Amino acid sequence: MASLRDIRKRIRSVKNTRQITKAMKMVSAAKLRKAQDAILAARPYATMLDQIISDLSARSGDDNLSHPLLAARPVKRVELVTLTSDRGLAGGFNSNITRRANRFLYENTNLEAIQLSTVGRKGNDFFRNRGQAVRKDFGGLYQRLNYRAAADVAEELVASFLNGEVDAVHVVYNEFVSAISQKVVVMQLLPLQTLGSDAPASANTALVDFKYEPDRQAVLDRLVPQAVNIKLYRALLESVASEHGARMSAMENATSNASDMIASLTLTYNRTRQAVITKELMEIVSGAEALK
Numbered sequence: 001m002a003s004l005r006d007i008r009k010r011i012r013s014v015k016n017t018r019q020i021t022k023a024m025k026m027v028s029a030a031k032l033r034k035a036q037d038a039i040l041a042a043r044p045y046a047t048m049l050d051q052i053i054s055d056l057s058a059r060s061g062d063d064n065l066s067h068p069l070l071a072a073r074p075v076k077r078v079e080l081v082t083l084t085s086d087r088g089l090a091g092g093f094n095s096n097i098t099r100r101a102n103r104f105l106y107e108n109t110n111l112e113a114i115q116l117s118t119v120g121r122k123g124n125d126f127f128r129n130r131g132q133a134v135r136k137d138f139g140g141l142y143q144r145l146n147y148r149a150a151a152d153v154a155e156e157l158v159a160s161f162l163n164g165e166v167d168a169v170h171v172v173y174n175e176f177v178s179a180i181s182q183k184v185v186v187m188q189l190l191p192l193q194t195l196g197s198d199a200p201a202s203a204n205t206a207l208v209d210f211k212y213e214p215d216r217q218a219v220l221d222r223l224v225p226q227a228v229n230i231k232l233y234r235a236l237l238e239s240v241a242s243e244h245g246a247r248m249s250a251m252e253n254a255t256s257n258a259s260d261m262i263a264s265l266t267l268t269y270n271r272t273r274q275a276v277i278t279k280e281l282m283e284i285v286s287g288a289e290a291l292k
Contacts, residue, residue, distance in 0.1 A: 008269065021251045021254040021255045022251070035240045036179075038241070039238055042233065049227050053223055056223070069190060071191055073167055075167045075168050076111060077165065078113070078168045078170065079115050079116075080101060080169075080172065081119065081157070082172045082173075083173035083235060084118065085243045087121075087122075089247060089250060092246070093182065094126070096184050097174065098123060104186060116133065116135060117134065124139070142240065147233050150233035151229040154231075169190040170186055170188055174243070176241040189231055192228055
C-alpha cells in the first residue's frame with residue numbers, strides 16, 4: 001500500500017497537471033474563435049470564385065476556353081501534401097491525417113510515383129521516422145500564415161504541375177466542422193476542379209451571358225491561378241481551426257480526467273489515513289491492556 005506521503009505527492013502532481021491542461025484549454029478556445037472567424041470569412045469567397053470559373057466555362061459556348069491548370073491528363077505521378085500541426089496534445093488531430101495519408105499511398109500503389117510534401121512538424125517527423133522520403137517540408141508556415149505565404153506554396157506546386165513533374169496534386173487536411181468535430185478531407189488541388197466539373201450547366205446559366213473586358217480567356221487566366229491559391233489558403237485555415245478545436249476538446253477531457261483522479265486519490269488518502277489511525281489506536285489499547 002502506498003504511504004500517505006506518496007499519495008499526497010501524487011495528488012499535488014495531478015493538481016498541477018490539471019492547472020496546465022485547464023490553461024491550455026482556455027488558450028485554445030481563444031485562438032479557436034479567431035481561427036473560426038477567419039475560415040468562415042474565407043469560405044464564401046472561395047465558393048463564389050469557384051462558381052465564377054464554372055459559370056465562365058459554361059457560358060463559353062464554342063470559344064474553346066481552356067487553361068493549363070484545368071486540363072486533366074493521365075495520372076502517373078502524384079504529389080500528396082499533408083497538413084498537420086507543429087505541436088501535439090490535440091487528440092487524434094495528427095494521427096487521423098497520417099493514417100489517411102498512409103491509406104492514400106496504399107490505395108495508389110499502381111502509380112509510377114507518389115511524392116510527399118508536409119506542412120507541420122508532426123507530419124514531417126512521422127514520415128521521416130518511418131523511412132518515407134519527404135520531397136519538401138514547408139516548416140514554419142503556420143507562424144507566418146497569410147494569403148501571400150499560402151500563395152507561395154501554391155505557386156511552387158503549380159510550377160511542378162506545369163513542368164510535368166507531377167500529373168496531380170492532392171492535399172490531406174482536417175476540415176473544420178465544429179469545435180468538437182473535424183473531418184479528414186483529401187482535396188484535389190491540381191488540376192483544378194470547379195463546381196461545374198461533374199455537372200451539366202443549368203438552363204439559366206446557358207441563357208444569361210455577360211460582356212467581359214478584355215475577354216473571357218483573359219479573365220479565366222487571371223482567376224484560375226487565384227482560385228488555386230485560395231483553395232490551399234482555405235485548407236490551411238481549416239487545418240488551423242481544426243487544430244485549436246481538437247486541442248481544446250482534448251484538454252477539456254484531460255482536465256475532467258484529472259479532477260476524477262484527484263477525487264479518487266483523495267478518497268484513497270482518507271481511507272489510508274483512517275487505517276493508520278485505527279492501527280495506532282489498537283496498538284495503544286493493546287499496550288494498555290498488557291500493563292494491567
